[in-house]
Amino acid sequence: MLQFIKDLPQHVVGIHATGEVTKQDMESVLLPKIDELVARQGEINYLLVLETDVQNWTAGAWWDDVKMGLKNFTKWNRIAVVSDQKGVQWFSDAFRLFVPGKSKGFAIAELNEAIAFVSAAD
Known part of the structure; x- marks a missing residue:
């Protein structure tokens, strides 16, 4: 289940x-x-708090995620992924090599640091 963080x-x-x-x-x-954010400001600052295993994403969810990423490829500004899964943290750090923006993985205990990172002005 996905929920918007207020x-x-x-x-x-x-x-x-x-x-x-x-x-x-x-x-x-x-x-x-994401569409609303892009329309409003032309770039994406995205925080994902992942408290489920990545294997719990259905094929349809993964496909929509890939399409969203490609559709907005040049608009990614800052991405913070928060998870206690070490592989997810590593991939989030490495993802910065593939997108024009900044990407970083954080542990759940580092949520405040993730919010600061994704909220920072360049």
């Missing part, structure tokens, strides 16, 4: 993932928020 700066989209993440979650929660 109480973040207006230039940041924050999503909390728990349990199973489906195509419906992507289409009703994440994609509209």
Whole structure:
């Protein structure tokens, strides 16, 4: 399930993932928020708090995630992924090599640092 995180700066989209993440979650929660952010400011600052295993994402959710990433490829500004899965943290750090913006992985205990990172002005 995906839930929108409130109480973040207006230039940041924050999503909390728990349990199973489906195509419906992507289409009703994440994609509209990303589209709205891009329309409003032309770039994406994205916080994902991942408190579920990446294997809990359905094929439809993964496909929507890939399409969103490619559609907005030049618009990624800052990405913070918060998870206690070491592989996810590593991939988030390495992802900066593939997108024009900055990407960083954080542990759940570092949520405040992740919010500061994704909220920072360049």
